[in-house]
Amino acid sequence: MTINTILELHNVSKVYQMGSMFSRLRITAVDQVSLGVGAGEIFGLAGESGSGKSTLARMILGFEEPSSGMIIHRGKDGKPIIRGKIWRTAGVQAIFQNPFETFNPLRQVERYFFDTIDNFKLASNKADAKSRIDTTLKMVGLNYEAIAGRYPSEFSGGQLQRVSIARSLLNEPSLLIADEPVSMVDASIRMSIMNLFRELVDRLGLGMVYITHDLATAYYVCNRIAIMFKGNIVAMGDVERVLIEPKHPYVRLLRDCIPETDLKKRWTTKVQLAESDTEEYLRSGCKFASRCPQVIEICKHEMPKDIDVEGSLVKCHLLDYSRKGQPIVPSGLHTSTEVG
Ligand SMILES: Nc1ncnc2c1ncn2[C@@H]1O[C@H](COP(=O)(O)OP(=O)(O)O)[C@@H](O)[C@H]1O
Numbered sequence: 660m661t662i663n664t665i666l667e668l669h670n671v672s673k674v675y676q677m678g679s680m681f682s683r684l685r686i687t688a689v690d691q692v693s694l695g696v697g698a699g700e701i702f703g704l705a706g707e708s709g710s711g712k713s714t715l716a717r718m719i720l721g722f723e724e725p726s727s728g729m730i731i732h733r734g735k736d737g738k739p740i741i742r743g744k745i746w747r748t749a750g751v752q753a754i755f756q757n758p759f760e761t762f763n764p765l766r767q768v769e770r771y772f773f774d775t776i777d778n779f780k781l782a783s784n785k786a787d788a789k790s791r792i793d794t795t796l797k798m799v800g801l802n803y804e805a806i807a808g809r810y811p812s813e814f815s816g817g818q819l820q821r822v823s824i825a826r827s828l829l830n831e832p833s834l835l836i837a838d839e840p841v842s843m844v845d846a847s848i849r850m851s852i853m854n855l856f857r858e859l860v861d862r863l864g865l866g867m868v869y870i871t872h873d874l875a876t877a878y879y880v881c882n883r884i885a886i887m888f889k890g891n892i893v894a895m896g897d898v899e900r901v902l903i904e905p906k907h908p909y910v911r912l913l914r915d916c917i918p919e920t921d922l923k924k925r926w927t928t929k930v931q932l933a934e935s936d937t938e939e940y941l942r943s944g945c946k947f948a949s950r951c952p953q954v955i956e957i958c959k960h961e962m963p964k965d966i967d968v969e970g971s972l973v974k975c976h977l978l979d980y981s982r983k984g985q986p987i988v989p990s991g992l993h994t995s996t997e998v999g
């Protein structure tokens with residue numbers, strides 16, 4: 660990975676143990692995920708509900724320990740910081756889904772800014788602090804006057820999300836993790852916030868992980884994207900290649916939900932992924948096998964490898980087979996009666 664890589668994940672997994680001592684259920688929420696995010700890049704992390712996006716975000720933010728694997732953050736000086744105790748002050752900031760939950764309704768929002776200034780010792784006196792707050796708020800189209808003395812309920816959802824973005828920028832982070840940051844704001848202003856992210860990432864040279872189950876906004880704003888399915892990344896690469904020329908059957912299914920004509924235009928309308936079904940996670944084969952229209956025999960008992968297709972990653976046996984020129988025999992997994 661290049662020196663401009665701000666975030667690196669190497670084989671990161673998270674396994675939750677549920678139930679009693681006698682009926683242990685293991686849920687692999689995140690399964691061997693590796694990825695890199697560069698400066699000036701918006702990296703999309705998309706997948707249906709339950710695919711492991713938020714768990715991954717919480718590990719990157721330092722809220723949860725990975726069960727295995729390594730997470731490395733490189734600050735502006737390029738020095739690697741391996742995720743550990745000092746992580747929270749190492750320039751990684753979160754932007755959450757609901758700005759009304761981010762701020763206490765009984766507290767003036769400016770208090771949060773002054774707290775951050777105090778915590779990180781960003782100013783030597785009150786005038787200094789106000790000027791720093793004002794400068795940061797201007798980056799998101801607001802200013803100190805616009806927030807002074809006001810409570811969260813006095814803002815619209817979109818405005819308050821801008822306020823929370825400004826607060827996350829106050830200590831000059833190099834990496835933003837935004838988990839569904841526009842899903843709670845009005846559809847009409849969603850794009851203006853996505854445009855703001857683009858502008859900030861370009862201008863400040865930040866890396867950003869944008870987590871969503873909405874492929875339309877992901878296509879609109881991301882440089883690269885990873886599609887998650889049950890904890891695995893099944894496709895990853897430039898957003899154009901992954902979403903417009905999908906090589907993985909799952910991503911093709913998602914694309915086929917959209918009419919053929921005017922594909923790029925249609926992506927700007929909202930596309931929801933299906934809710935996750937309740938299959939068990941403990942299969943030895945491909946996790947998508949039972950839903951895959953192109954399933955072959957090997958998919959049922961062997962986990963596919965990550966295959967590099969001209970710079971994009973695709974986790975699928977079909978690609979391996981077609982590359983090696985092996986014949987593809989349908990498995991009959993979807994037929995209910997098998998003669999044996
Ligand atoms: N604290 C937890 N304890 C047990 N299981 C969890 C916990 N957090 C998440 N999970 C499970 O991990 C999987 C991934 O969840 P999550 O990361 O929230 O997915 P997403 O954000 O993509 O919707 C789900 O099956 C979820 O039920």
Ligand SMILES: [Mg+2]
Nearest residue numbers: 709712713714
């Ligand atoms: Mg989530």
